[in-house]
Amino acid sequence: QxxxxxxxPGLVKASETLSLTCTVSSDSISNYHWNWIRQPPGKGxxxxxxxNNSGNTDYNPSLKSRVTISIDTSKNQFSLKxxxxxxxxxxVYYCARAVTIFGVVGVFDYWGQGTLVTVxx
Amino acid sequence: DIQMTQSPxxxxxxxxxxxxxxxRASQSISSSLNWYQQKPGKAPNxxxxxxxxxxSGVPSRFSGSGSGTTFTLxxxxxxxxxxxxxxxxxxxxxxxxxxxxxxxxx
Numbered sequence: 522q523x524x525x526x527x528x529x530p531g532l533v534k535a536s537e538t539l540s541l542t543c544t545v546s547s548d549s550i551s552n553y554h555w556n557w558i559r560q561p562p563g564k565g566x567x568x569x570x571x572x573n574n575s576g577n578t579d580y581n582p583s584l585k586s587r588v589t590i591s592i593d594t595s596k597n598q599f600s601l602k603x604x605x606x607x608x609x610x611x612x613v614y615y616c617a618r619a620v621t622i623f624g625v626v627g628v629f630d631y632w633g634q635g636t637l638v639t640v641x642x
Numbered sequence: 643d644i645q646m647t648q649s650p651x652x653x654x655x656x657x658x659x660x661x662x663x664x665x666r667a668s669q670s671i672s673s674s675l676n677w678y679q680q681k682p683g684k685a686p687n688x689x690x691x692x693x694x695x696x697x698s699g700v701p702s703r704f705s706g707s708g709s710g711t712t713f714t715l716x717x718x719x720x721x722x723x724x725x726x727x728x729x730x731x732x733x734x735x736x737x738x739x740x741x742x743x744x745x746x747x748x
Contacts, residue, residue, distance in 0.1 A: 565729070565740055565741070565742045565743050566686065566729055566731070566740040566743075567740070568737055568738040568739065568740070579736050580737075581736075581737040582643075582737060583643075583737070615685055615686075617685075619733075622691055622692050622695075622733070623673075623674075623692060625674050625733050625734065626733065627674075627676075627731075627732075627733030627736075627738045628676050628688065628691045628692075628733055629676070629678070629686070629688060629731070630688050630691075630697070632685035632686060632687075633685065634684075634685055635684075635685050
């Protein structure tokens with residue numbers, strides 16, 4: 522059973538950088554694509570981006586200028602940095618594994634429990 | 643970006659009912675459509691992938707269909723644990739996008 526666990530500050534000041542880490546257990550991080558997805562309170566889900574074990578990334582264009590996703594395969598961890606945050610970045614942040622189905626990457630089969638990050642002014 | 647639109651946004655039903663939720667894509671996504679169930683305070687859980695394939699461990703009362711731009715999720719006989727929010731998501735092209743969600747209430 523694959524388990525993912527997000528960690529990081531629950532409160533970030535506006536204009537600063539949000540930093541989260543996802544630790545993957547019971548599976549090697551050297552396969553699959555590893556994702557960050559967020560959900561503002563009471564709203565829908567937004568895909569932020571992903572990384573694979575080779576360090577190749579893909580980001581949502583709406584956030585691309587502020588996002589960096591990195592990976593540390595030796596620790597089975599991947600991380601998210603989101604810079605210049607505003608109140609609009611307040612959300613539950615999930616890490617998730619994506620599998621490739623019929624040649625298409627992006628089926629999210631395992632998720633972390635999520636962590637609420639609040640941006641304060 | 644591909645826009646995903648779900649209908650209805652909310653739905654009231656009873657245990658034993660058959661319910662259908664529709665998801666429409668702003669352009670063709672072939673069969674690259676996935677469905678998730680989310681309960682309050684929990685992460686989404688994959689139900690259906692590639693439009694109609696049931697994820698392992700998901701009850702057979704859940705089914706999916708469609709291709710191109712129109713897809714449906716059907717629950718054949720609602721159980722108490724099925725009252726939740728359902729999200730569709732396209733994996734056809736980046737950025738992956740989700741529908742706004744359908745809240746299924748008693």
